[in-house]
Amino acid sequence: MSYSVEWSHCRPTPAAMFAVYAIPQGIPVGDLPIRGIGSPWPPEPLPGCLPVLIASDSTGMFGHQCPTCQGYWRTRDGGKICPYCGYESEAQYLLLTEAQRRYVKEYCGMLASVLHSGQPGKYSIDLDAVADAVGKSHPKPAFYYAEERQQNLFKCAACGEVNDVLGTFAYCSSCGTRNDLQELEKTIQQIRDRANAGGPSNGCVRDAIAAFDSFASQYAQQLVARVPLTPAHKSYLEHAHFQNVEATTVMFREFFDIDVLSGLNEEDIAFTTLRFHRRHVYEHRGGEADEKYIQDSGDPVRLKQALREDQESAHRTANMVKKLATNLHMGFHNIFPPIEEPIKYHRRRERERQRRRTQG
Numbered sequence: 001m002s003y004s005v006e007w008s009h010c011r012p013t014p015a016a017m018f019a020v021y022a023i024p025q026g027i028p029v030g031d032l033p034i035r036g037i038g039s040p041w042p043p044e045p046l047p048g049c050l051p052v053l054i055a056s057d058s059t060g061m062f063g064h065q066c067p068t069c070q071g072y073w074r075t076r077d078g079g080k081i082c083p084y085c086g087y088e089s090e091a092q093y094l095l096l097t098e099a100q101r102r103y104v105k106e107y108c109g110m111l112a113s114v115l116h117s118g119q120p121g122k123y124s125i126d127l128d129a130v131a132d133a134v135g136k137s138h139p140k141p142a143f144y145y146a147e148e149r150q151q152n153l154f155k156c157a158a159c160g161e162v163n164d165v166l167g168t169f170a171y172c173s174s175c176g177t178r179n180d181l182q183e184l185e186k187t188i189q190q191i192r193d194r195a196n197a198g199g200p201s202n203g204c205v206r207d208a209i210a211a212f213d214s215f216a217s218q219y220a221q222q223l224v225a226r227v228p229l230t231p232a233h234k235s236y237l238e239h240a241h242f243q244n245v246e247a248t249t250v251m252f253r254e255f256f257d258i259d260v261l262s263g264l265n266e267e268d269i270a271f272t273t274l275r276f277h278r279r280h281v282y283e284h285r286g287g288e289a290d291e292k293y294i295q296d297s298g299d300p301v302r303l304k305q306a307l308r309e310d311q312e313s314a315h316r317t318a319n320m321v322k323k324l325a326t327n328l329h330m331g332f333h334n335i336f337p338p339i340e341e342p343i344k345y346h347r348r349r350e351r352e353r354q355r356r357r358t359q360g
């Protein structure tokens with residue numbers, strides 16, 4: 001029997017769509033990329049499959065769930081990478097949330113019943129009615145109305161995809177680039193603003209180093225989870241802090257061939273190493289040199305002498321932290337390369353936008 005399906009909805013909100021193929025029992029079995037009106041649909045993965053349209057939530061975003069870590073997140077245009085564990089799915093339909101799966105089942109039921117009426121022709125499916133029907137037997141399908149907003153809605157600096165994730169740090173679902181570097185840049189900018197406004201320079205140095213510490217621990221966690229390591233290395237890394245430049249550098253180089261100090265000259269390294277040692281003094285000793293500091297750093301100061309940063313050293317620390325972080329980020333993505341296609345597409349689009357802007 002031949003038929004065509006139209007859809008309608010009447011919410012006054014953005015209505016992006018994606019589609020999957022499902023078997024008539026309501027189980028999704030394949031992606032159905034929609035390439036615009038009139039272009040042919042790709043072949044069914046199984047005979048007798050039904051096309052199911054799934055609407056975005058009221059903000060134009062779609063929820064996804066990772067089959068590996070069960071994490072939930074939202075994106076605007078889809079994406080096949082879990083922001084939390086980095087799992088890369090072969091297909092979008094494998095990332096459907098439970099609510100979306102219930103919706104697919106309901107949709108197939110409705111479609112099957114109109115098709116069984118026997119008449120070939122044109123059918124209209126009201127997506128709102130499908131969602132309402134799901135809502136009768138289960139909690140209202142939240143995804144259809146406004147999926148839960150997560151904690152960090154960020155636009156990937158590499159590919160431009162909008163991701164909404166729990167927590168702050170994540171992989172971009174579309175290209176797999178980690179967002180830690182762009183988040184660190186925000187923190188560093190705040191520190192610079194404070195330094196410029198005459199904020200206490202010691203505090204600025206302390207916070208810049210602390211930002212690197214938590215930055216590095218995110219990468220370490222991902223490396224522990226994703227790279228096979230000896231038990232000794234694994235345990236070392238799981239308990240590591242990143243408050244000491246020498247130890248951090250050796251560790252990333254020996255374990256992962258990542259050069260955290262790449263591009264820094266001797267003077268930069270000496271400056272940075274000293275600031276990392278000072279962080280402890282600023283944090284716990286009110287800025288007065290203690291024995292540990294004098295011994296570890298080799299700084300020729302007297303016991304209890306007050307250490308002082310100034311605006312310039314605060315900015316230089318910020319610069320150095322950004323360099324170390326960029327090196328770690330690049331080294332990490334050498335091991336786990338991002339997907340290039342969305343990044344290239346984004347760059348092309350940005351260039352195009354730039355060109356139009358300059359042409360007025």
Ligand SMILES: [Zn+2]
Nearest residue numbers: 066069082085
């Ligand atoms: Zn996951």
Ligand SMILES: [Zn+2]
Nearest residue numbers: 156159172175
């Ligand atoms: Zn991205």
